Amino acid sequence: MPLDDALTTRMADPDFWAAYLFEDDAPEPDLDDEDDEESFIAEFQVGEGLGLVLDLDIVTGYFDLALTAPELAEPITVGWDDQAHFHPHTMRWSELDLLARALALHDPRLRHPGPVLALLARFVVLDEQDDPDVITPLMDAAFQLVRPRPGTGLRPETRDWFELRDLRGCGLRWTTGDNGCLAVEQADPDSAPHDLYSLRTPGSSDFPFAAWTALVNRAEQILAGATAAPSLRAPAIRTALDRCTTAEGRAHLEPLAAALQTAKAVHPVLVRALTEPVSRAESCWAVETLAGLPGGTLVKQWYGPSPLAGAQSWELCLTLATQDRPAEHARLLISDLNDALKQEGLGRAEITGGTTRRDALGRQVNVSTSAAILVRDELPRGLSLISQILRRHNAADTAELRHAAPSPASIPIP
Template identity: 55%
Template sequence: MPLDDALAARMAEPDFWPVYLFDGDAPDVYDEDAEDQESHVARFQLGGGFALVLDLTLALEYVDLALAAPGLPQPVTVGWDDQAHFHPHVMAWPELDLLCRAVSLHDPELRHPGPMLALLCRFAFLTEGDDLDGVTPLVDAAFGLMRPGDGGGGVQAETRDWFDLRDLRGTGVVWTSRADGHRAVDQHGDDGLPLYSLRAPDSEDFPFGAWSALLAHARERMGAAAGDRTLRAPAVRQALDRCSAPDGYEHLAPLADALAEAGYTHPVLMRAVAQPSHRAEACWAVETLSGLPQGELVPRWFGPSPLSGSESWRLSLTLPVAGRPWRFGQQVAGELSTALQDAGLGRAEVGGSMSRQEGDGYVHVEDHLDLLIRDDLAVGVTIVARILHSHGAAETAILRHAGKGDEVVPLRRPN
């Protein structure tokens, strides 16, 4: 069982996902009096001795992902996420989707999309060639099932946050083959989000051979599920052809009947067709049964991704606070975040501060705020300028594009 009762119950609590995803507005769950801070372990078994082991310590904002595989004496860390020295870029999106599908076939209790995808997507990232039309519905379904009712008619907030943090398209990230034939990832250039991965071509810390074997084992499981001879029955093929059309989800009931009549018995795929928890679950099941390439049917069933064409900008705001009220920086960050979120344009949070020594003590002189603005940079900057001018802080504050050196964004007074 991948999720023990304690973790399953914790995931159902309202504060779990904000805390797990390091949401700036998440409540503080650190207990300074506790000998051991709250931690949980989830093992996603693939069979054959393969498993992904997720170890999370919520209070310390630390999440570790390890690989267990034949030949490894113990699970080996392949990536981790925290608020300091993170290395979360473990796998390409198609690898995560493949592993979730294969684990679901092995463990009927773990449906896909569902908890595995929601928990592990922080370790997957997008690179050139990844089609958002085939990605967004699965991620959105996973978070929607974990946090029902939070979609607000658009994509889940968690889906958009994941996209903002893990979209490395256009940042010079490339997949390469090492001399031993295993895939590695590298980044050429510094435009956009940086790559932090143990899977670099010259890495001695990543278990390349075991990871390749994991993916090969997952593909074997998928192939075995799709190779059943009953799937060649004419009535089944006709039903699958109808389900492979853009309106194919309307024909799932006849497909379920045809599979049952032909004697197909795989419990996970039969359930996904006959009683899907979400349309996305039926979609990957039909892909598998039809022998379609992974992800090909998703855009047909779901259409263009709401995130297609989306952009985001990361900015750094230096805010002098000497002579200001206590927690002035936190107040401004809160107002900025509320205004940007209300406009659907992003968020803000305090990322650091600076003090200088005066006499025998130190004086707090400035705060550094991290801002994320989505889709409309000009409107987002206008909101920032308006709030700073309302506090008389725009004349001394400095707004820059993060990672762009001295490129300053003007904070003009709104009309």
């Protein structure tokens, strides 16, 4: 069972996703409480001994992804994520989407888009080949399924994830090695705005390349097998399918669903995706699969441009002088700034560190506190809000604001 009862129940708790996604309002675990332990295992098997095992330690915030294969004596870690020494860049978006489709076909309990995307997207690395128009609707639908809420539009979880895993413009290059397997490398990490953290680099002895390739190949076989029934070539089904593979195709799903229900040997998951979909995105990938279209082809047509397509963000560093200030000064200021940015939909802020020195009596004195700030879409508005908060806390004259790497240029505080 991929998601056992304990994990399924825990995933229904909003606190689970706040902790799993490292959201700043997640409840703080009591690491000293021996009874406060929460760990779960999710196994995503595609058959023939191939699959992925996700080990979730909610209390410590450590999440390990391992690969199983017949030739491996035990699951081999292919990536992990925490808030310290992470290596989460394991797979491409196209691989995750493929695996999620195959898992949905192999195990009907894993609806797509749904828990597979929501849980495993943290192990994706995005590059120039990845299109927000293709990705956004699927991730929005996945989070809506596992974390329902009223309303429509871009999910905050989708944007947070996309920005965190977006390494476009960071010099990533995928190459096929002598073993015939794909590996990823970064051309010039010193000049890139973000670093690649991956075990899947050329020549790595830590990544099970052959087993990973076998996993992907097995997923492709499952999709091919799901559309091998001769009945799918019947004229009535082909005509109905052709009408669905257009920009307005979602309006023609009913005739296709009716035709499939009367056909023989059609995969029940594909029929369900058209007759009882939990989202339009579920019907979309089913039509793509039935039509033999590359993943994402219809997503672009049915959903149009993603809100993330033209989105911009700026990473800033704020240094606060805290000597001779109350102990709570920096924490209260950054908390106030984070709340204001989030309320305006402009981003977030968090404390990242600080510096100390010893005074004449040998005591440790806090000299400064550093904070990371993310401003989205409207930099002038973001800077204006930062200025307002700094002045409210009488800190504008001594604070230093600058862009994050690779060009840490100072920014005048308005």
